[in-house]
Amino acid sequence: QVQLVESGGGSVQAEGSLRLSCAASGMIFNSFGMGWYRQAPGKQRELVATFTSGGSTNYADSVKGRFTISRDVAKNTVNLQMSSLKPEDTAVYYCSARRGVVVYWGQGTQVTVSS
Secondary structure: OOEEEEEOOEEEEOOOOEEEEEEEEOOOHHHOEEEEEEEOOOOOOEEEEEEOOOOOEEEOOOOOOOEEEEEEOOOOEEEEEEOOOOHHHOEEEEEEEEEOOEEEEOOOEEEEEEO
């Protein structure tokens, strides 16, 4: 059974930094594409940053140069380092694991950025 557990959310002032972590279990880590999505109130869930199973990365234009996704294969974790945070980054952030058409989600962690 695949489980994804996020941690590291919280409240921060604009221009601050936060680091999110996602611990994955019940899966062969390298066989999944891993990533982070977010959902703000009243908006659809959107891609933030992803790793393909092959290791290439993809970022939303809105976070390029500010956010960095990384992974530790030995620890089955994927991280999101967020810097220069803006109020519009406020959302619930979800870890995802994707293989083909199957997607697993974590429970989400709240990130709130105040101006």
